[in-house]
Amino acid sequence: MSTPDSASSAASPASGDASGQAPQSSATTLGASERVVLEHLAQDFMRERRHERRWRTFFRWAWLILAVVVVFDFVVDRSAVSGKALPHTALIEVRGEIAPDSEASAEILLGALRSAFEDPSAQALVLRINSPGGSPVQAGILNDEIRRLKALHGKKVYAVVEDVCASGAYYLAVAADQIFVDKASLVGSVGVLMDGFGFTGAMEKLGIERRLLTAGENKGMLDPFSPQNEKQQAYAREMLKQIHAQFIEVVRQGRGDRLKETPETFSGLVWNGEDAVKLGLADAFGNLDYVAREVVKAEDVIDYTPRENVAERLAKRFGAAVGHGAVRALREWAPVR
Numbered sequence: 001m002s003t004p005d006s007a008s009s010a011a012s013p014a015s016g017d018a019s020g021q022a023p024q025s026s027a028t029t030l031g032a033s034e035r036v037v038l039e040h041l042a043q044d045f046m047r048e049r050r051h052e053r054r055w056r057t058f059f060r061w062a063w064l065i066l067a068v069v070v071v072f073d074f075v076v077d078r079s080a081v082s083g084k085a086l087p088h089t090a091l092i093e094v095r096g097e098i099a100p101d102s103e104a105s106a107e108i109l110l111g112a113l114r115s116a117f118e119d120p121s122a123q124a125l126v127l128r129i130n131s132p133g134g135s136p137v138q139a140g141i142l143n144d145e146i147r148r149l150k151a152l153h154g155k156k157v158y159a160v161v162e163d164v165c166a167s168g169a170y171y172l173a174v175a176a177d178q179i180f181v182d183k184a185s186l187v188g189s190v191g192v193l194m195d196g197f198g199f200t201g202a203m204e205k206l207g208i209e210r211r212l213l214t215a216g217e218n219k220g221m222l223d224p225f226s227p228q229n230e231k232q233q234a235y236a237r238e239m240l241k242q243i244h245a246q247f248i249e250v251v252r253q254g255r256g257d258r259l260k261e262t263p264e265t266f267s268g269l270v271w272n273g274e275d276a277v278k279l280g281l282a283d284a285f286g287n288l289d290y291v292a293r294e295v296v297k298a299e300d301v302i303d304y305t306p307r308e309n310v311a312e313r314l315a316k317r318f319g320a321a322v323g324h325g326a327v328r329a330l331r332e333w334a335p336v337r
Contacts, residue, residue, distance in 0.1 A: 092125065092128070165187050
């Protein structure tokens with residue numbers, strides 16, 4: 001009798017122990033998973049904080065360096081300006097294409113021209129030219145302004161040609177009182193052009209149909225994908241003739257009696273420096289140093305050409321670096337957020 005009771009009593013605690021162990025194991029498992037999640041969250045939080053600290057440090061140093069460079073550049077500019085107190089030859093470089101968005105645009109060079117003419121220590125201005133030409137509008141604006149400033153300030157202007165002074169560049173050069181060249185310089189190209197392509201034959205072979213809708217019969221004039229229109233071509237030629245006539249008039253005004261006109265003078269041909277002098281398109285041989293020393297009689301040359309300073313270059317690079325860093329940071333943070 002006692003034996004079954006004892007067995008039953010003995011079995012009872014064992015059963016109770018088994019039922020008690022199950023919740024303890026579940027709690028332990030749940031606690032471990034929570035710790036893993038918390039650890040991941042803590043790691044992500046610490047990683048984000050480290051990124052933030054790095055960016056704050058980067059920005060502080062970058063702004064400090066930029067401020068130092070700006071101050072240094074300002075001091076250098078001030079010292080350059082103070083150096084203009086002595087009599088000197090003012091220099092403006094005209095390099096590359098003369099176009100609205102180029103370094104030789106009217107917008108960029110006009111301010112330099114005014115600064116050079118207004119500086120009482122600048123004895124004369126030299127335009128050092130190395131350009132194949134460009135926009136007749138930009139060249140015309142510069143030509144007009146040089147002539148106006150010469151009359152206003154009574155200073156001489158000399159053009160010094162290096163490799164090329166053609167088309168719009170020569171349009172600009174004739175505003176000078178004298179033009180100096182090298183024997184091998186290329187000078188002239190007094191002409192106007194309008195170029196393009198025609199693709200109608202290629203479209204026919206490929207079976208492509210041009211569908212052009214316009215309001216105004218000449219709105220699509222000289223469209224490269226449409227057949228040529230004789231009336232529109234004649235209009236374009238007449239327009240080019242008018243611009244060419246304006247160019248010729250500017251050259252005649254600038255060169256005056258020195259110009260020895262021939263049937264080829266305004267044909268668009270380019271001459272070497274030696275022939276340019278013979279034809280009156282240029283005056284003499286000489287470089288910048290020669291003109292400053294022997295003609296202007298002021299050997300010190302100060303460059304008034306607008307240039308991108310160190311601060312501007314650094315600011316652009318800094319902006320690009322910030323953009324690149326921001327994109328990279330966003331990519332790294334994307335999985336976290």
